[in-house]
Amino acid sequence: MDLDRIRAARHAIDPLFLDTPFYECGPLGRRLGCAVSLKLETANPVRSFKARGTELVTSLLAGGGGDAVVCASAGNLGQALAWSARRRGIRATVVAARGAPAAKLDGIRALGAELQLVDGDIEDARERAVRLAAQRGVRLVEDSLDIETCEGAATIGLELAAGPPIDAVLVALGGGAMATGIGYVMKALRPEVEVICVQPAGAPAMTRSWHARQVVTTDTIDTIADGVAGRHPIPEVLDDLLAVADDAVLVEEASIRAGMRHLLDLAGQVVEPSAALGVAAVREDRARFAGRHVVTVVCGSNVDPAAYRGWVGH
Incomplete structure (x- = not known):
């Protein structure tokens, strides 16, 4: 990727998808024991960053x-x-x-x-x-393999880099376009920010690959987070991810559901499971994030109402 191309990409993207809301959510932060800011990639006509x-x-x-x-x-x-x-x-x-x-x-x-x-x-x-x-x-x-999908997602990183000081950014990890795009920009412009990728334990292929530093595939998927549920990581994307991500973690299904409930009850956000992965990661490792300012990218809100009600218990 290239910073000049990423900056130029903003001119090709409909402004409807740019400069999405970014704010600190006090109630969510108090619940989780750290300052939490939300980057709402759901506030657009297709309700996702894609x-x-x-x-x-x-x-x-x-x-x-x-x-x-x-x-x-x-x-x-x-x-x-x-x-x-x-x-x-x-x-x-x-x-x-x-x-x-x-x-x-x-x-x-x-x-x-x-x-x-x-x-x-x-x-x-x-x-x-x-x-x-x-x-x-x-x-x-091909999502994540085509450079345009990564550079488009990287424009989120430009907007984060122009904002207030933060300590870590939590990014849902599926194919890798958003993680590699945001990670590239943060390492170029805000290298002090920790880039943490989050994936469900029921769809762990890319996270296992990141830790092994080579492609690891899985035979099955077992997660409600359909948006990040791949089995076969793309080698070129893994190479990019290894260069820009500081960590990759797995979270349990119960934490994903709890994260969705927190985003609804404390931030007024109806989100799909993939968008709750960052909150789930903080819930599972509160000591790591205590006292820090973290950003979680709320990446999508396309969810079936009946399934959503079952997951959040409302």
Whole structure:
């Protein structure tokens, strides 16, 4: 990645997705025993950070790179790509697992993308997307591997770096685009800030890979945090992550649910499980963060209402 390109990326991204709310949440901090600030990447038309990257991808396509695009998605990338493609007259096809949250699948359809469903999980969707893009001869967007998805997410880091002093930033870790993007900017502009990646214990592949310093795959996924539930880390992304992340930790499902409840009760935020990973990490290791100022990136709020009520107990 490159700081000049990341700064230039802001000009290609619709301002609707930039300068999202960033504030210290006193009630949440008092509950967790440290100062906690929230970066709300949910306050936009697709309710996740993913459009920062899809805006870059589709701006290049609209500039002569093609009129169609395909991606695999757990839901949020698909909605973001559909939104960005529709406003530029580009045909988008999204491949998703049949069991993905209905709210995310409905959102993809509503934004005008062609939606193809496959049995299995996100890794099976990726295999179908690769074949489909090759058959049609169109651009395949591979989240975290395509540099635009990382540089789009890195613009979050620019906004954090321009803010008040912080001690650590907690980033949900899935494919790695957000973690590598934010991590790169923080290490370039605010190297004193600890970059901590957080992943569910039920989907630990990238975290295990970070600790082993080589790709570790898993056979199964068992987590409610569908947005970060991959099994096969991308080697190039792992290399980038190793260069910018200070730590990678795993959290339990009970802590994720508790984090969602804290964000609802203390911050008034309805979030999907992936967005609660940072709060979960603080809950599980309060001594590590005591007295410090931490930022957690609230990365998505596309959640099925019935499932959400079950998880938070409201």
